[in-house]
């Protein structure tokens with residue numbers, strides 16, 4: 043079973059305004075609500091790929107009910123920890139540009155935290171655990187490090203999709219996959235990652251620091267995979283970007299779902315690009331049909347030079 047952890051789920055409220063004006067009343071040309079939060083997006087895409095998944099995390103209030111109902115309708119298993127506060131609403135404003143306003147989210151009590159942690163301690167070595175998204179202020183900032191440590195001890199593969207110090211701190215526990223985007227990778231090393239070569243060079247440093255596989259996603263420029271001593275680049279397919287919310291999460295789902303089914307790292311990498319772009323080219327997350335349609339366009343090249 044693939045478990046995802048979403049510490050701070052959301053309703054993603056997508057709003058499209060044709061000619062947005064600051065300080066004025068604007069009317070939407072399109073709006074929609076979807077469950078959000080990185081782990082939840084990963085579970086939704088995994089389900090579409092046919093993998094078994096259970097979404098864990100903190101959920102509460104009427105907004106939390108919306109998320110649970112939506113996931114139930116998609117027949118996704120959940121085992122959330124119920125909290126006293128309301129699950130947050132994140133605004134995704136499309137005005138030509140994409141602007142996101144992500145809320146802080148509700149307070150998580152010590153008891154809530156312990157409940158989730160004890161679920162993690164019960165996973166077994168056939169499971170995969172995916173830890174993604176930001177850490178709410180009321181949750182200990184070393185939560186991913188502590189969960190990774192517990193899982194590695196129990197032989198569980200761990201995937202971590204976060205940024206900054208929280209990402210660096212899990213590396214000694216040898217996460218199976220991390221997926222920084224090129225901005226996040228640049229921030230880790232106080233540099234700018236603008237080419238495939240930069241992504242390969244700095245992605246390889248994360249492998250040296252302990253990650254088994256590193257995908258550096260570079261939005262429309264494709265992605266780089268560093269795996270052991272090897273590295274590869276892949277392009278993105280051609281298409282019209284409608285909404286890139288959840289595209290990174292779809293890459294994680296595409297990679298892990300395919301790896302679980304085939305055990306093949308390069309097929310997983312290829313699928314991850316197709317899944318990311320299928321989502322970028324859709325208003326909701328990409329469907330399996332869309333992913334399969336894009337797959338033949340993805341070409342992988344082995345990189346040389348270190």
Ligand SMILES: Nc1ncnc2c1ncn2[C@@H]1O[C@H](COP(=O)(O)OP(=O)(O)O)[C@@H](O)[C@H]1O
Nearest residue numbers: 223259260261262278283289290315318319322
């Ligand atoms: N302009 C684009 N054309 C095609 N695919 C895209 C485009 N922008 C994003 N994607 C897809 O979304 C994936 C993740 O995008 P990226 O912005 O790098 O990550 P994140 O969403 O985690 O910040 C890309 O690897 C790609 O598959």
Ligand SMILES: O=P(O)(O)OC[C@H]1O[C@](O)(COP(=O)(O)O)[C@@H](O)[C@@H]1O
Nearest residue numbers: 078079080132175176288289290291
């Ligand atoms: O936990 P954070 O960093 O606030 O991010 C939450 C947001 O990220 C998302 O999971 C989308 O993530 P990506 O676009 O990086 O794939 C949204 O659904 C959600 O609103």
